[in-house]
Amino acid sequence: MEDRVRFREHIPGDATTETAKAIEEAVGRLKIELAPTLKQFARPNNQIELRNLVGSVRLGSGAVLEVEPKVGSEVNWTEAVVQLLTDSTRISVTGSQRSKLGPRRNDLSTAVAFEYARRLERAVAQEGPIQVYEHHRLTSRRLNGHLNVGKWVRSALLDPTIFPIERDDLTVANDFTRGLSIVAGNFRRTVSDASLFSRLRLLETSVIPGHPAPTYVNPAVANRNLPSQWAKYKPAWDIAAAVLKNRSIVGDPGRSIGLEVAVEPWPLLETLLGRVLSAVARTPGMQIDVGTKGKHPLLSNAGATATNVIPDGVLSQRSKIVATFEAKYTLPGETPRDKHVYQALATAAALHSPLSIIVYPGDEPIKRYEVTGFNSAPAHLVTVGLKMYSYNRGDGDEQRAAIIRQILASVPGP
Known part of the structure; x- marks a missing residue:
């Protein structure tokens, strides 16, 4: 099997029986981390088709599956994907034994490494290193903790001045900081950008000051919630937890020299729509509000709601709804489906x-x-692309908000 197997999302391709089986198994394993809402693997006409999946995945053979998006891959789509990640975005991280450490075109793992460094730098600057109480069992010649009397009695005949004690210490050397440091080191070993390498190297020690960079942390910490007082670290921890859940990376950091990152892309379009609508609402003089996402009754029976609808976006003006939105991660063709x-x-x-x-x-x-x-409610349907894979944080919201404002201005009311 070749080192890299390349597909474009939603475009069927040929593969050997061995490769097809390896891909199906790898995509099946993604269900644990991604919990996809749409099926990601199909076999139309004995070909392979990957859906609702972009990025790269390690196969059981050691090869790497790379999936480019069905739209926008002519630009650096990985930067757009990373800028659309939110605290709730599910990502999958696997390790691979790359034969080359040179830069790859549209390397999502490098893009995520940049985002991880940005989130972690911001958290450290705002909050300092995470400190939590940890329970320690140790022996000391000073009675500076709770004495384990039974254990001391058993050893007192040999040396009564050695005390087995237990105590809780507030320390920066805890599982959370160890995990953040180890993930920074994992990303550092995979990147070729010198500036990013230096930032990650600094983060390895700045998150756990006064201690050497750790080499191991219990991967079970990935399933623990951060203490509420350290909420500023949650965006960085979301990425770190995804890496830590891959036990082979954490348990043997010298074995894998690369990280492969995959995401489910369709929720990113909803994220983009939400940011664009918020930018529309900030337009001076328009008096536009963004509605809260929720259920609205469509059918009722005997006074009880039988069927609801949940719009992906709602805009209102002076308490009157002016537009509803649906985000569809698909290619529309000549007319919408x-x-x-x-x-x-x-x-x-x-x-x-x-x-x-x-x-x-x-x-x-x-x-x-x-x-x-529909008696003019609705009177008009409009379709438009939001150029998701060329998105840039900040000015990208305003550029797309201008498109929505153009639609609102050009379509007459009922």
């Missing part, structure tokens, strides 16, 4: 919105459709 149209229009009707907008991850131009049969 029927099931997407039905969902978008039903949602808009449930909220009495005059305008329904479907957003895609690509760069599709604005398309307007007139709606009949």
